[in-house]
Amino acid sequence: MPASRSHERAKARPAWIPGLLIAAALAIPAAPAAVLADGGRRSPDDPAWREECGSCHVAYPPRLLPAQSWRRIMATLDRHFDADASLEPGRARGIEAFLVANARQASSESALRITGTGWFRREHDEVAGLFSSAAVGNAANCGACHPQAEQGRFNEHEIRLPGGNKR
Numbered sequence: 001m002p003a004s005r006s007h008e009r010a011k012a013r014p015a016w017i018p019g020l021l022i023a024a025a026l027a028i029p030a031a032p033a034a035v036l037a038d039g040g041r042r043s044p045d046d047p048a049w050r051e052e053c054g055s056c057h058v059a060y061p062p063r064l065l066p067a068q069s070w071r072r073i074m075a076t077l078d079r080h081f082d083a084d085a086s087l088e089p090g091r092a093r094g095i096e097a098f099l100v101a102n103a104r105q106a107s108s109e110s111a112l113r114i115t116g117t118g119w120f121r122r123e124h125d126e127v128a129g130l131f132s133s134a135a136v137g138n139a140a141n142c143g144a145c146h147p148q149a150e151q152g153r154f155n156e157h158e159i160r161l162p163g164g165n166k167r
């Protein structure tokens with residue numbers, strides 16, 4: 001429902017803009033993993049992507065999947081993980097261009113799920129047992145442990161595991 005999504009976006013704005021400013025100001029040192037090449041720096045943004053791809057779940061940042069994965073996802077939006085996420089073709093093309101231009105580099109993977117990629121499983125093997133806990137639900141619920149997921153930030157120093165344990 002485009003109207004209510006636009007409404008959510010209008011409400012969300014004040015919350016994430018300060019987040020981006022803080023991220024830019026902190027200049028967190030780059031983490032070793034290739035996927036974090038942009039460390040604490042500001043994530044690329046696109047209003048249509050944030051609105052349409054952030055209405056059911058967090059707008060998963062483009063750098064988390066390779067271009068081939070984003071193309072497959074955008075080609076099958078009408079049967080998107082059991083949901084119908086179809087978009088007007090022009091809007092879908094614009095979002096696909098944004099995702100592909102900012103995709104994860106140097107990967108031959110084409111997984112449809114971030115949580116199905118090799119890097120994700122390696123990063124999370126210590127906490128995989130928590131994914132099905134009541135507080136998390138499943139691995140795709142990034143925000144349960146990464147409070148800044150909405151701002152596209154997954155830095156290992158900002159993780160807060162359910163139960164209040166800061167890592």
Ligand code: HEC
Binds near residue numbers: 054056
């Ligand atoms: C109508 C709701 C809806 C919309 C709109 C939507 N999605 Fe999803 N998306 C889902 C559902 C449901 C899942 C499966 C979540 C789960 O397994 O718990 C999902 C999962 C995903 C995943 C896999 C997450 C993982 O690693 O498990 C990606 C990537 C994704 N969506 C990208 C997008 C993109 C890109 C858009 C915008 C073009 C979008 N989604 C719009 C409902 C939606």
Ligand code: HEC
Binds near residue numbers: 033136145146156
């Ligand atoms: C159950 C909690 C939990 C969930 C849910 C979770 N993560 Fe994580 N994530 C972690 C922990 C803990 C680490 C740190 C692993 C380490 O450093 O050993 C991590 C590390 C990461 C890293 C690497 C951070 C760094 O600085 O090296 C990225 C990127 C990341 N997660 C993205 C995601 C995304 C995207 C999702 C959702 C699709 C997600 N995570 C869901 C707990 C979680």
